[in-house]
Amino acid sequence: MSNEAIKIKNLVKYYDGRCILDNVNLEVPRGCIYGLLGRNGVGKTTLIRILLGLDSPTRGQTHLLGCDSLQLSAEIHGRIGYVAEGHNLIQSYRVGKLINLCKSLSAKWDQNFFDHLLETFRLPMDRKIKQLSSGMRAQLNLSLAMAIDPELLILDDPTLGLDTVARRQFLELAIDILQQDNRTILFSSHILSDVERIADRIGILVAGKLVVDCTLEELKTRITKLRLIFPEKPPADLHLTDIINQQTQGRELVITIANLNKQKQAIIETFNPSSCTEIPMSLEDIFIECTDTKPLSIIN
Numbered sequence: 654m655s656n657e658a659i660k661i662k663n664l665v666k667y668y669d670g671r672c673i674l675d676n677v678n679l680e681v682p683r684g685c686i687y688g689l690l691g692r693n694g695v696g697k698t699t700l701i702r703i704l705l706g707l708d709s710p711t712r713g714q715t716h717l718l719g720c721d722s723l724q725l726s727a728e729i730h731g732r733i734g735y736v737a738e739g740h741n742l743i744q745s746y747r748v749g750k751l752i753n754l755c756k757s758l759s760a761k762w763d764q765n766f767f768d769h770l771l772e773t774f775r776l777p778m779d780r781k782i783k784q785l786s787s788g789m790r791a792q793l794n795l796s797l798a799m800a801i802d803p804e805l806l807i808l809d810d811p812t813l814g815l816d817t818v819a820r821r822q823f824l825e826l827a828i829d830i831l832q833q834d835n836r837t838i839l840f841s842s843h844i845l846s847d848v849e850r851i852a853d854r855i856g857i858l859v860a861g862k863l864v865v866d867c868t869l870e871e872l873k874t875r876i877t878k879l880r881l882i883f884p885e886k887p888p889a890d891l892h893l894t895d896i897i898n899q900q901t902q903g904r905e906l907v908i909t910i911a912n913l914n915k916q917k918q919a920i921i922e923t924f925n926p927s928s929c930t931e932i933p934m935s936l937e938d939i940f941i942e943c944t945d946t947k948p949l950s951i952i953n
Contacts, residue, residue: 688852734803
């Protein structure tokens with residue numbers, strides 16, 4: 654059995670002559686919660702669709718649970734839970750009828766866990782899907798994906814439409830799932846506080862390139878923001894590698910840099926700044942800095 658639940662090798666995808674995914678390489682180990690981040694239109698959903706065999710790559714290969722994405726068997730599909738962005742369900746069905754359909758198609762269905770989810774989310778069994786609020790459709794979609802007892806759970810912006818309380822309930826359930834039997838979650842979301850709370854590893858896509866792929870702890874350790882004050886106008890170029898962003902105002906130079914070490918600190922000192930102060934950064938701060946610039950392999 655492969656040690657990776659997800660494996661992507663040299664993935665390239667073009668749409669209408671435009672490069673959506675540019676040579677993406679990624680391995681997600683079993684039992685990991687992987688947070689996939691990126692701005693709208695950067696290729697997150699396209700990558701997920703290719704992983705699931707719903708779209709084909711222009712070049713490269715992707716594997717789920719050791720199987721080529723273009724050749725996923727019914728048995729492999731039965732081990733994967735998937736929640737698509739937008740929570741598209743059969744609008745004319747009542748909740749109870751849709752649940753019975755999904756249950757009949759599932760090779761493995763955890764009724765006790767599903768009953769727990771229904772009680773938690775208080776879903777109305779006799780109401781039609783089209784009559785549900787967006788939040789209730791999201792809750793139902795999450796419940797159906799989790800009820801098949803998935804070995805791998807792929808969630809494309811799963812908390813879209815949920816209020817703060819429902820989002821918290823979902824995250825707690827996802828953590829419970831992971832703690833059982835070495836399950837794996839690929840979690841794409843625009844809500845960075847959710848990702849920061851749940852993810853073990855972080856990937857950030859910028860212009861189709863995976864510029865960050867590391868543990869959350871390592872990302873926070875290796876991205877540094879410095880405020881430098883100079884006696885006169887700051888230098889135009891510090892001659893440092895891995896600068897993600899920099900801004901100059903008056904005698905102040907603010908730089909965000911990856912992999913700051915003693916050698917880089919010594920180079921900064923040669924420019925004789927009057928002061929050098931580190932600015933604390935949250936995951937949201939890091940994300941904004943990493944996606945507001947040209948693609949740069951920061952931690953990969």
